[in-house]
Amino acid sequence: MGEQRFSMTFEEAARPFDIAGSTDLGLLVVHGFTSTPGSMLELAQALNTAGGWTAALPLLPAHGTVWTDLNKVRWQDWEAAVEAAYQALAKRCKRVAVVGLSLGGALTLNLATKHPELAGLVLVNHLIFFDDIRVPFAPLIRLLLPGVPAVAGDIKAPGVKEPAYAMTPTGGVDECRKLVNQLKPQVAGLKMPVLIFKSKEDHVVPLRSATWTLDQLASPKKELIWLDNSYHVATMDYDLGRIAQESAKFLHSL
Numbered sequence: 001m002g003e004q005r006f007s008m009t010f011e012e013a014a015r016p017f018d019i020a021g022s023t024d025l026g027l028l029v030v031h032g033f034t035s036t037p038g039s040m041l042e043l044a045q046a047l048n049t050a051g052g053w054t055a056a057l058p059l060l061p062a063h064g065t066v067w068t069d070l071n072k073v074r075w076q077d078w079e080a081a082v083e084a085a086y087q088a089l090a091k092r093c094k095r096v097a098v099v100g101l102s103l104g105g106a107l108t109l110n111l112a113t114k115h116p117e118l119a120g121l122v123l124v125n126h127l128i129f130f131d132d133i134r135v136p137f138a139p140l141i142r143l144l145l146p147g148v149p150a151v152a153g154d155i156k157a158p159g160v161k162e163p164a165y166a167m168t169p170t171g172g173v174d175e176c177r178k179l180v181n182q183l184k185p186q187v188a189g190l191k192m193p194v195l196i197f198k199s200k201e202d203h204v205v206p207l208r209s210a211t212w213t214l215d216q217l218a219s220p221k222k223e224l225i226w227l228d229n230s231y232h233v234a235t236m237d238y239d240l241g242r243i244a245q246e247s248a249k250f251l252h253s254l
């Protein structure tokens with residue numbers, strides 16, 4: 001993997017994508033914090049090829065514009081956008097599974113707490129816990145400092161650049177904190193099939209986000225797959241092929 005891949009500009013990546021399929025299962029594919037749908041596009045394309053599944057990749061509010069916009073939204077705005085995208089996809093497909101990276105993974109779990117009818121969930125380095133000791137103080141920090149250096153772009157493969165903001169908005173971080181805090185007590189009630197991918201070396205989200213979720217889920221069908229050769233943005237990293245292959249196997253089993 002190198003410079004020939006993921007060659008879209010930020011503007012090209014920062015829009016919703018829709019990939020038509022040929023089966024009754026649709027995939028809602030949700031990108032991460034400060035990122036864009038383009039960071040999930042190759043995975044969605046690979047899954048469409050593998051199973052003929054329709055894939056919808058929404059753009060989360062305050063993403064794909066300028067980073068300061070993320071200091072103006074609430075986590076409920078992201079929740080509403082994912083809900084709207086789900087409802088639109090459910091009108092086209094009899095069944096819907098959801099694939100989410102990082103914040104997109106947290107939003108995937110959040111959607112699942114309201115829709116037990118979901119066919120299944122695929123989580124990639126999803127956000128539940130933070131390692132950064134500053135996060136609990138985000139309500140104060142956001143009042144004093146609008147942004148800090150970017151968390152985006154945690155990719156092992158050389159020459160691959162995530163289409164994401166160059167700064168991390170502190171207000172947006174605070175909203176991520178609020179989202180996962182209200183989500184944690186609800187995870188234990190989820191019973192649909194869940195596949196979790198976790199990079200052993202992730203510089204953004206700690207390993208316990210994956211192990212804790214696996215332990216909490218009430219799903220009779222749940223699995224955690226460790227990724228040996230990717231950092232946080234694994235959907236753009238060396239393990240993309242493995243994620244696509246194992247996800248396709250999981251989706252076929254549904």
